Amino acid sequence: MNAVDLFRLEGARALVTGASRGIGKGIAETLADAGCDLAVTARTTSALDDTVRAVEGRRRKAVAIAGDLAEQGVAADLVDRAASALGGLDIVVHNAGVTPMDEDGAPVVAPLQDQRQEVWDAVIAVNLNATAALCRAAHPYLADSDRASLVLVSSAAGLIGFPTLESYGASKAAQISLARSLAVGWASQGIRVNALCPGWTRTDMTAFATEAEPLSDWLASHVPLGRWATVDEMVGAALFLSSPASSYVTGHALVVDGGVSVPDAGMAGRTLPPSPFTTE
Ligand SMILES: NC(=O)c1ccc[n+]([C@@H]2O[C@H](COP(=O)([O-])OP(=O)(O)OC[C@H]3O[C@@H](n4cnc5c(N)ncnc54)[C@H](OP(=O)(O)O)[C@@H]3O)[C@@H](O)[C@H]2O)c1
Secondary structure, three states: OOHHHHHOOOOOEEEEOOOOOHHHHHHHHHHHHOOOEEEEEEOOOHHHHHHHHHHHHOOOOEEEEEOOOOOOOHHHHHHHHHHHHHOOOOEEEEOOOOOOEOOOOOEOOOOHHHOOHHHHHHHHHHHHHHHHHHHHHHHHHHHOOOOEEEEEEOOHHHOOOOOOOHHHHHHHHHHHHHHHHHHHHHHHHOEEEEEEEEOOEOOHHHHHHHOOHHHHHHHHHOOOOOOOEOOHHHHHHHHHHHOHHHOOOOOOEEEEOOOOOOOOOOOOOOOOOOOOOOOO
């Protein structure tokens, strides 16, 4: 056996949500590189033009499907249209997600007690309610596949405390929990379910921080690896979870966060005080 072949996905049918840009676009291109035909989603098909071109440039089929996951019924509709266009689904990477925003799409950076309930509801609607609906709709298609993998793109924010991102963190923690429950429930049907937990990654979602230099540097300084991630650093983990390379992995939360969620007892970057165990 050549272990590199375990990452090949020749002929697999994959759905990637939130694939117009950022991490989702990177994952869609990577799955195409591995041999998948793809259904890709965003709120408009025009936003998916670049992704479709990139997938077709890799000589794989690409179907663009539009739908706003904030609206009820859309998640299930996206799944059904993707399965119908590709003749079934083997891989679903549910990546679309949002952070707290106001009506104009500007980030809301305020602690929970200062946020309106509508901001919370909007995050939970997309990140959690649509995730559950999408998983429910994907189940029959994945159950029909002999290489089924469902990957929920969660976040390191689901593992740590982060004031001002309470709704986001709660929704991402819930995705990890959902992945674990579904992994156990669907294992006998041959469906693997895992979560991928990125840390701070340079995308449009985090532009409010990367474009504000003191904040950007401050956030990076709290990452043990000392920097922001690129989209390219997320796609390998997504390919691993989607492919036979992870055939015995289910119910796992794969953390790709430069160490930001590792409990460090406050010791990061600090010199330990002298102790009886200190040697020169
Ligand atoms: N960037 C980070 O630092 C980071 C860290 C941890 C986890 N994550 C997670 O990784 C995933 C991707 O993040 P990203 O940074 O790549 O985000 P991004 O650049 O903002 O891209 C978000 C994607 O989701 C789609 N989307 C947003 N709202 C949607 C809605 N209501 N209905 C349908 N599609 C919608 C967007 O499509 P359109 O806007 O074109 O419709 C876009 O394709 C998210 O789940 C995020 O929570 C990101």
